[in-house]
Amino acid sequence: VLKQSHPQTAGHVFMPGTVVEINNGIVTMTNELFTDAEIADMFTNKWAYFENQRATRQAELVAEKASRAPVPADLFEQVKAWWEPLMKRAPILCDGIGALVRFTIGDDDLVADFPKGEVRRYSDEACRYWFTIPADLVATNLRDHEIDWSNSIFLSVRFTAGRIGKFNEYLYTFMKCLSEQRIDYVENWYSEQSDTGEDVRIDDWLVQRRCPHLRADLSKTGTVEDGVLTCSLHDWKFDLASGRCLTSQGHEIRASKI
Numbered sequence: 001v002l003k004q005s006h007p008q009t010a011g012h013v014f015m016p017g018t019v020v021e022i023n024n025g026i027v028t029m030t031n032e033l034f035t036d037a038e039i040a041d042m043f044t045n046k047w048a049y050f051e052n053q054r055a056t057r058q059a060e061l062v063a064e065k066a067s068r069a070p071v072p073a074d075l076f077e078q079v080k081a082w083w084e085p086l087m088k089r090a091p092i093l094c095d096g097i098g099a100l101v102r103f104t105i106g107d108d109d110l111v112a113d114f115p116k117g118e119v120r121r122y123s124d125e126a127c128r129y130w131f132t133i134p135a136d137l138v139a140t141n142l143r144d145h146e147i148d149w150s151n152s153i154f155l156s157v158r159f160t161a162g163r164i165g166k167f168n169e170y171l172y173t174f175m176k177c178l179s180e181q182r183i184d185y186v187e188n189w190y191s192e193q194s195d196t197g198e199d200v201r202i203d204d205w206l207v208q209r210r211c212p213h214l215r216a217d218l219s220k221t222g223t224v225e226d227g228v229l230t231c232s233l234h235d236w237k238f239d240l241a242s243g244r245c246l247t248s249q250g251h252e253i254r255a256s257k258i
């Protein structure tokens with residue numbers, strides 16, 4: 001259909017095993033898992049292909065289900081202890097979500113109140129977004145400390161969801177950034193959108209406001225000792241006179257002595 005309506009556009013089908021090489025604008029594609037005949041067969045005999053998958057891959061499904069964690073009695077407390085500190089670190093993200101989100105997880109019914117940065121038990125509140133997720137999937141993520149619930153739960157389509165109003169990009173971003181490092185990166189990225197190469201004064205140095213590592217606000221995280229700036233978020237160090245990063249390759253900093 002794409003080819004007919006936009007003949008000048010080249011569409012490509014990427015699938016497991018596809019290797020794409022781009023050389024001077026020329027795209028070549030090969031597949032290491034399937035022959036051309038097998039791929040053509042998948043698309044022309046779809047139901048037979050699915051039936052064959054179902055018949056031959058039952059053991060994998062059984063093994064995957066058996067690998068899931070038992071549901072802990074303190075599931076609610078674990079989610080609360082994990083998410084609340086992340087919410088506190090991410091005021092812009094929480095502001096972007098700006099609503100109550102209900103999670104029904106097996107017998108647990110909880111609300112993530114992003115404006116207040118709080119996770120609590122659900123009590124008949126009006127929520128803008130809601131999810132129902134099998135408890136063993138959440139239990140497995142808790143056991144494995146899986147920081148990306150978008151990949152592990154939402155892409156599995158083993159959940160139901162609803163919302164009032166538009167899709168909220170911030171909410172799905174939160175669900176895939178469930179670690180301090182990821183949430184800091186995203187929060188700093190959002191904050192940087194309104195930051196235009198600004199400098200801040202730290203002691204008798206003028207330095208760029210955003211840390212060259214993951215863009216922390218150096219007016220809050222930076223300290224200078226003997227001409228070396230340390231960003232407390234991950235303890236990276238920078239020699240201010242030369243601008244050189246002492247912790248990693250590259251990552252130069254803009255700084256001048258006042």
Ligand code: FES
Binds near residue numbers: 211212215232234235
């Ligand atoms: S943001 Fe990581 S050290 Fe500054």
